Amino acid sequence: MAKLIVSELNVRGRRVLVRVDFNVPMEEKDGQMVVTDTTRIKETLPTLDLLIEKGAKLILASHLGRPKGKRETSMSLRPVAAKLADMLCRPVAFADDCIGEKVEQTLQALQPGDVLLLENVRFYAEEEANDPGFSEKLANLADVYVNDAFGSAHRAHASTEGVARVIARRGGACAAGLLMERELRFLGDELEHPARPFAVILGGAKVSDKINVIDRLLEKADSILIGGAMAYTFRLAQGLKVGKSLVEPDKTEVAKSALSKAGARGVKILLPVDDIIATPTDTGKVNKKGKPVLEMQNRRANASLNLPDDGAGVDIGPATVAAYSEVIRSAKTILWNGPMGIFEDPRFAEGTIAVARAVAEATKKSGAKSIIGGGDSVKALNAAGLGDQVTFMSTGGGASLEFLEGKLLPGVAALSDR
DSSP states (O other), X not given: OOBOBGGGOOOTTOEEEEEOOOOOOEEXXXXXXXXXXXXXXXXHHHHHHHHXXXXXXXXXXXXXXXXXXSOOGGGOSHHHHHXXXXXXXXOOEEXXXXXXXXXXXXXXXXXXXXXXXXXXXXXXXXXXXXXXXXXXXXXXXXXXXXXOOGGGTTSOOIIIIIHHHHHHHTTOOEEEOHHHHHHHIIIIIHHHSOOSSEEEEEOSSOHXXXXXXXXXXXXXXXXXXXXXXXXXXXXXXXXXXXXXXXXXXXXXXXXXXXHHHHHHHTOEEEOOSSEEEEEEEEEEEEOTTSXXXXXXXXXXEEOSSSOOTTOEEEEEOHHHHHHHHHHHHTOSEEEEESOSSOTTSGGGOHHHHHHHHHHHHHHHHHOOEEEEOSTHHHHHHHHTTOGGGSSEEOSOSHHHHHHHTTOOOHHHHTSOBO
């Protein structure tokens, strides 16, 4: 995708508004909120280091959580500023707001190479509404705009889309950060003409979440390996018994259509041939949404394509692991999005971990290009200690899926063309 890249900018002495994704996990310790996972901060450091080296005056904007247009102390970015300063090994100033006179006064003191982090942009409801007036106020802070927040690029918000439009209209450059450039390259350009065989691994709960990705990838993939609860909607479409598994009965025709398209295109869709199942048992409790909390009991293997009436599929079985691993190890390009089961529970994580190992092995031993499409797949790889053994891990969840579907993301579309 031919978008302007931050490395091509001349920013010495200029104010650069950088949209980063500092929506990091936090928890309260000794009365203070602290960052518990710095991955998203770490991923954007190359862009920040480059801009500092180029002599830019950095103004960083981000959201954190869902404060719904109100100030929430627990969602302030102040602790992030302190953590960022540690990671950059230089001072990071913090503004208690993201627009207004006080912020503009703070900017007057910025020198080339200085870094200022603004307060959570979602403290204003105008951010998610992509309000033109709010976009103008953000744009007034800077001469140049850089978006390095791929995980938010699918949202047409003021800080991801509106401000870029304003700066572009007045002749300012709007560029992709280094992380954004890598996301676009690996999820876009690298998958446009993949080295073959090209294996796609799709998991997760719902066929409806992934059907557009499946349709898109049927044009390119040699094989698509299905796992997670979505596999049971495919089984239901084949007339098989799924017990108490999570399924979408209204999506069976969609599943049949995908299988038909795959057959017509010569693409292999592999479905689980065995499972790990458990019996859902009502605990008598309800969750925050008022729904019953179920406990999975009596974990056992199921070698039949049909599930018993009291069984729910919670992971792929050993025969499926072996079949999937064989396909993965022979692939030259691998795209993985979604776990094979309820991997958060160690009892049901073996299939997902085995797939992670196969992907890492194909990358290391066979030189395969492995691209991990964000979300739970990244969590699974990191949990297995294999995060550094794949080619690329996306920082986007919903953004990755929408991009893989072929959608033009608002935050990308607003950037300047080369």
